[in-house]
Amino acid sequence: MSNIEKPVYLEEKLEEIQASGHLEYRSKSLPTWCPGCGYFSIVEGLTAALNNLSIDPDETVVVSGIGCASRFPFFIDTYGFHSLHGRALPVATGIKVANDDLSVIVVGGDGDAFAIGGAHIPHAARRNVDITYILFDNGIYGLTKGQTSPTSVLGFQTTTSPFENHDMPLNPLMMLLSYGASWVGQAYAGHPHHMAGMIEEALAFKGFSYLHVLSPCVTFDKTSKTYQNLGMSVRPLPDDHDRSDVMAAMAQAQKTDAPALGCYFEQPRPTLADGLNDIAARAAK
Amino acid sequence: MQRNGKKATDLQIAICGSAGDGTIAAGDMVKRAMARAGYKVIAFDVYPPEIRGFGKCISRVRVTSEQVFSLKPKSDVLISLDDSHAIPHVGEVKDYGAVIYEDMPVTMVPEGGHISGHLLSSHLPYGVPFRELSERVTSSARSRNIAVVGYLAGLYGMPRDVFYAVISDKFKTKPAVLTKMSIQTFDAAFEVGENTFRLDEGVLKPPPKKAKHGELVMMSGNGAIAKGCMDAGLDTFFGYPITPATTIMERLAVDLPKQGKRMLQTEDEISAISAAIGAGYTGARAATATSGPGFALMSEMMGLGTMAEVPVVIFVSQRGGPSTGMPTKTEQSDLNIAVFGAAGDGQRIVLAPTNVEGCYKCAGKAFEIAERYQTPVVVLLDLYLSNRYEAVALPAKNPFAANCSKPVGKLGKDQPYHRYALTRDFISPRAIPGDKGRRHAVTGLEHDENGRPNDHTHEMMSRKRHEKLHSVVRYPGITMSKRFGDKGKVDVAIIGWGSTFGEILEAMIIARDEGIRCAAMKVVLLSPLPMEPINALLADAAEVLVPELNYEGQFANLLTGTTGRAVTRLNRVPGTPMHVEDIVDEIRRLAAKKKGRKALAAE
Numbered sequence: 001m002s003n004i005e006k007p008v009y010l011e012e013k014l015e016e017i018q019a020s021g022h023l024e025y026r027s028k029s030l031p032t033w034c035p036g037c038g039y040f041s042i043v044e045g046l047t048a049a050l051n052n053l054s055i056d057p058d059e060t061v062v063v064s065g066i067g068c069a070s071r072f073p074f075f076i077d078t079y080g081f082h083s084l085h086g087r088a089l090p091v092a093t094g095i096k097v098a099n100d101d102l103s104v105i106v107v108g109g110d111g112d113a114f115a116i117g118g119a120h121i122p123h124a125a126r127r128n129v130d131i132t133y134i135l136f137d138n139g140i141y142g143l144t145k146g147q148t149s150p151t152s153v154l155g156f157q158t159t160t161s162p163f164e165n166h167d168m169p170l171n172p173l174m175m176l177l178s179y180g181a182s183w184v185g186q187a188y189a190g191h192p193h194h195m196a197g198m199i200e201e202a203l204a205f206k207g208f209s210y211l212h213v214l215s216p217c218v219t220f221d222k223t224s225k226t227y228q229n230l231g232m233s234v235r236p237l238p239d240d241h242d243r244s245d246v247m248a249a250m251a252q253a254q255k256t257d258a259p260a261l262g263c264y265f266e267q268p269r270p271t272l273a274d275g276l277n278d279i280a281a282r283a284a285k
Numbered sequence: 286m287q288r289n290g291k292k293a294t295d296l297q298i299a300i301c302g303s304a305g306d307g308t309i310a311a312g313d314m315v316k317r318a319m320a321r322a323g324y325k326v327i328a329f330d331v332y333p334p335e336i337r338g339f340g341k342c343i344s345r346v347r348v349t350s351e352q353v354f355s356l357k358p359k360s361d362v363l364i365s366l367d368d369s370h371a372i373p374h375v376g377e378v379k380d381y382g383a384v385i386y387e388d389m390p391v392t393m394v395p396e397g398g399h400i401s402g403h404l405l406s407s408h409l410p411y412g413v414p415f416r417e418l419s420e421r422v423t424s425s426a427r428s429r430n431i432a433v434v435g436y437l438a439g440l441y442g443m444p445r446d447v448f449y450a451v452i453s454d455k456f457k458t459k460p461a462v463l464t465k466m467s468i469q470t471f472d473a474a475f476e477v478g479e480n481t482f483r484l485d486e487g488v489l490k491p492p493p494k495k496a497k498h499g500e501l502v503m504m505s506g507n508g509a510i511a512k513g514c515m516d517a518g519l520d521t522f523f524g525y526p527i528t529p530a531t532t533i534m535e536r537l538a539v540d541l542p543k544q545g546k547r548m549l550q551t552e553d554e555i556s557a558i559s560a561a562i563g564a565g566y567t568g569a570r571a572a573t574a575t576s577g578p579g580f581a582l583m584s585e586m587m588g589l590g591t592m593a594e595v596p597v598v599i600f601v602s603q604r605g606g607p608s609t610g611m612p613t614k615t616e617q618s619d620l621n622i623a624v625f626g627a628a629g630d631g632q633r634i635v636l637a638p639t640n641v642e643g644c645y646k647c648a649g650k651a652f653e654i655a656e657r658y659q660t661p662v663v664v665l666l667d668l669y670l671s672n673r674y675e676a677v678a679l680p681a682k683n684p685f686a687a688n689c690s691k692p693v694g695k696l697g698k699d700q701p702y703h704r705y706a707l708t709r710d711f712i713s714p715r716a717i718p719g720d721k722g723r724r725h726a727v728t729g730l731e732h733d734e735n736g737r738p739n740d741h742t743h744e745m746m747s748r749k750r751h752e753k754l755h756s757v758v759r760y761p762g763i764t765m766s767k768r769f770g771d772k773g774k775v776d777v778a779i780i781g782w783g784s785t786f787g788e789i790l791e792a793m794i795i796a797r798d799e800g801i802r803c804a805a806m807k808v809v810l811l812s813p814l815p816m817e818p819i820n821a822l823l824a825d826a827a828e829v830l831v832p833e834l835n836y837e838g839q840f841a842n843l844l845t846g847t848t849g850r851a852v853t854r855l856n857r858v859p860g861t862p863m864h865v866e867d868i869v870d871e872i873r874r875l876a877a878k879k880k881g882r883k884a885l886a887a888e
């Protein structure tokens with residue numbers, strides 16, 4: 001799973017992409033992200049996954065909050081809802097409550113999710129809203145030009161922590177596991193093929209699936225979560241990892257120095273829509 | 286509009302007791318029975334602010350043969366189920382009014398603790414051993430409140446059958462013996478009441494015409510909102526509990542799933558409106574309901590609804606503020622936040638019904654309007670309107686239209702769909718997720734017609750968002766404003782909104798009876814304002830009075846700001862409805878002022 005797997009030739013790559021069909025999901029607008037930003041590979045991964053699963057773009061909504069990551073709906077050709085900072089999950093919940101037939105994918109940054117939007121994550125998870133939440137964690141506020149985020153490491157220096165960051169970073173995987181998320185996984189933007197596979201798995205899962213993607217902000221973070229640092233520290237989950245064992249998943253999630261990639265936990269259970277259908281059936285009696 | 290005073294029935298009953306005495310339940314029986322009998326009824330319950338064992342409850346019910354618009358400051362009857370709570374209310378009983386209370390041996394009550402010692406010489410005392418009566422029939426004192434109701438019915442010559450029907454209805458799901466025993470208690474007390482000395486004028490005149498079954502129903506403002514939502518085909522409701530809006534959510538939690546529709550209790554008000562907007566985006570009819578503190582949290586999302594052009598309906602039942610304020614007291618102080626409360630200059634649509642029937646109408650129409658104009662619609666209520674009961678006649682045919690969205694129609698080959706396309710009426714044809722080949726993103730960023738982020742379009746798009754709302758003043762099937770009273774030139778015009786309009790109308794009727802030329806206007810559409818009728822009234826009026834339950838005069842500010850006309854403000858914030866007498870006094874003062882000016886000019 002190395003960064004450079006084989007030499008890439010432009011023509012070959014273009015042919016390969018066109019043949020794959022997943023260009024269909026790409027919007028006509030070019031992403032406005034900085035060259036090298038990890039987010040590019042997430043668009044690539046999601047379009048590939050949608051294509052592989054033959055998900056109808058007319059029946060798909062990508063919902064986001066605000067941030068660099070949240071610009072995502074403009075760069076993909078499905079229905080899109082670019083909402084408010086921190087509010088993607090409740091908007092997505094409303095969409096699913098109103099129309100459960102739609103495939104809903106939520107994207108956003110770490111600030112959007114764990115700072116301003118932190119109150120919504122436990123509830124989307126516990127209700128098991130049937131959506132896929134792809135969280136782009138760059139450990140920094142990108143759109144507002146480089147401030148400290150809830151996942152910034154201790155000692156990190158930014159414009160708002162010019163001396164150093166003293167606030168313990170959150171552990172999103174631990175949080176999601178304890179919130180009762182029914183599918184929890186981690187990927188790395190520097191391993192696009194693996195990530196595309198993880199996105200596909202998360203999309204295919206029925207229920208609330210949370211994919212944490214480590215993704216460098218090349219413009220504002222030169223020291224912490226860089227391609228170099230992450231590339232050296234990430235590792236696959238052990239082969240014998242049991243994804244039905246929440247304690248094993250938590251033990252892996254504790255190892256933040258060497259983030260493990262893969263599916264940590266999976267436990268199908270009735271979704272929010274199942275619950276609401278059940279209520280309607282009882283009420284009809 | 287004149288009242289033929291003497292011959293008509295106008296009986297206001299106040300029942301006062303502790304939580305647990307069945308006070309509210311007794312009031313409920315009276316109002317339902319009287320509505321069934323064909324009388325006009327208006328009722329308002331006051332609960333204790335704390336959920337504490339023995340807090341004071343008062344249920345006030347006004348029964349009339351002609352339509353009235355508010356409760357009276359003085360009641361004709363006070364019924365005490367708990368003297369310690371009722372004693373402070375003795376003063377609200379009118380002269381020759383009745384006070385009905387539990388008759389107890391004096392030795393059982395502490396000095397000064399019995400209500401009989403507090404009555405004025407002009408009151409008619411009716412001490413009745415209700416506890417004993419109830420125990421004699423049901424061998425329990427628990428049906429004491431039914432005994433009280435029976436006695437009242439007997440004393441005032443109310444028809445029995447309507448009470449039987451209400452009692453059977455009340456115990457419908459309980460063992461049949463309960464209904465039987467309750468009716469026995471009622472009858473026993475009725476006979477005592479019937480055979481008590483009473484003033485003839487007290488006896489109820491028969492209603493003008495007996496209501497057909499189901500014609501008049503007792504409904505609270507919040508009940509009417511829920512009914513309006515259901516009749517308008519509400520698909521999804523999201524809410525977070527808050528007094529006095531919670532009962533809307535509780536009603537819908539029962540009614541929506543019965544139709545296969547959905548109610549979700551969210552983690553906070555931000556999520557509630559976010560989810561409602563998410564649902565609205567899919568083409569579903571979606572709503573939330575809240576009060577001041579929750580409404581404050583919703584501001585940012587309402588701005589998104591305006592910018593992204595997503596329909597959603599927000600019911601706001603106002604209570605005393607700012608901040609947590611007075612959760613169980615009424616006020617009209619969220620007009621500013623409803624009309625202006627969000628970042629940027631996004632205009633929104635604000636409707637404020639003035640009575641229970643209006644709640645039903647506004648609720649249903651709000652969905653049509655939100656859909657038609659693709660924007661949030663706020664329906665402003667207040668605690669007094671939410672919780673008060675009126676006998677309303679619902680239309681026989683569902684008055685609300687389904688899907689009012691502007692359809693996309695056929696697009697030419699290679700003609701792309703633009704979500705925010707500029708059109709002559711500034712309303713864009715709307716596609717929703719699932720529509721084939723109409724993919725687009727909606728956003729809170731300023732955007733071009735295609736929905737792509739773009740700052741250069743701001744001038745044009747701001748115009749679109751404002752202009753599209755102008756025609757809402759003419760939206761069919763709903764009264765946006767209405768003038769009552771004298772036509773043509775008037776000495777005093779009273780303009781009002783929300784529940785206070787009931788008191789305004791009563792005050793206007795009294796002032797006209799005194800020979801003052803005056804007119805009253807209710808404004809239901811508070812944003813954008815129906816300028817034409819407002820300006821016409823202002824042109825007719827020598828003096829303009831704006832009574833409202835807030836400190837600064839939020840509606841007065843709005844009126845003066847849009848018309849440039851200085852108005853006289855009448856502001857009260859007691860947490861209770863405005864007193865009709867206060868408004869009448871102000872009308873008299875203004876009318877005299879005008880006369881004075883005239884006299885001066887003549888000299």
Ligand SMILES: Cc1ncc(C[n+]2csc(CCOP(=O)(O)OP(=O)(O)O)c2C)c(N)n1
Nearest residue numbers: 066067068069085109110111112141142143
């Ligand atoms: C209510 C509100 N507060 C603040 C902002 C400003 N803001 C926009 S994006 C952002 C943080 C973005 O960081 P993150 O969510 O981590 O996403 P990234 O840009 O790193 O992808 C902030 C604070 C806003 N848009 N809305």
Ligand code: SF4
Nearest residue numbers: 034037068142217218
């Ligand atoms: S600022 Fe950082 S996160 Fe934002 S686009 Fe640039 S590299 Fe990506």
